[in-house]
Amino acid sequence: MARAAAEQRSLVTRAQLVTLGLPPTRIDSWLRDGRLYRVHDGVYAVGHPALTREGRWLAAVLACGAGAVLSHRSAAALWGLIPGDGAAVDVTTASLRRPRPGIAVHRTRCPVPATEHRGLPATMLSRTLIDLAATFTRANLERALGEAELVPAFDEADLHRAVAEHEGRRGVRRLADVLSSHEGDIGVPRNVLERRFLKICRAAGLPRPEANRTLLGHQIDFLWRAERVTVETDGRSVHARRAAFARDRLRDRELQLAGYLVLRFTYTEVMRRPAVVTAGCCRACASGPARAWSAGSPAR
DSSP: OHHHHHTTTTEEEHHHHHHTTOOHHHHHHHHHHTSEEEEETTEEEESOSOOOHHHHHHHHHHHTOTTOEEOHHHHHHHHTSSSOOOSSEEEEESSOOSOBTTEEEEEOSSOOOEEEETTEEEEOHHHHHHHHHTTOOHHHHHHHHHHHTTSTTOOHHHHHHHHHHTTTSTTHHHHHHHHHHHTTSSOOOOSHHHHHHHHHHHHTTOOOOEEEEEETTEEEEEEETTTTEEEEEEOSSGGGSHHHHHHHHHHHHHHHHTTOEEEEEEHHHHHHOHHHHHHHHHHHHHTHHHHHHHHOSOOO
């Protein structure tokens, strides 16, 4: 029982305990004396009633039976697309027929594209966005898609397929419009450091910069074109080599002479001191129009 609970965020099901050889009378006795705590019918916390948010999600999935997966707002919170998930846990299932307290059950007749994320069965990113589209405004959907693009598992081709397969479903046309407006205009982050930088920009309310663009013959990590601001996020190894160091200084000089403000942030600043990054980017973007006027037409 301890091994089963350790793999399931301190949770076990009644069916698992019976399979382990515990008679129903023993299970009921343990419930009375506090060895087990009922979370849902047939789902118990072992040793203590306190559950993490992910434990509460998993308990809801276990309560809904085989094939159930975390979905909708709860899956979006698990993927990091939205900050909260509401009071009820969203679960999609083809097997459960009766409601469960604290669980928003979404019934389906077809298998749901699912995966495992952080140890929990959940709808894939593409299906999660399809589910959100039914109730999200365009602005909220744009924010969710922007966060999804920063998740390493994001697959734009898979999302296009999902949109085509669910054509006619509520909200899918809105999602298709948002997706088309994102295509080819901002670039894709290449690593954890760049994804973290984009999250800082989003949290600060800054417009999303273009990523990994060529400017004046140089590869630029991030670019605010109208404000004439470029940003380099310096990893711990790539920029430390002597040749790379010299190349970086040449690029910075040419960009500055062309009227661009060049900001550089270290790995430590991006990962551990986001306030420093936010302050620098906000000041640079605010001063952008004056520099753009004095520098003349933008370089291509």
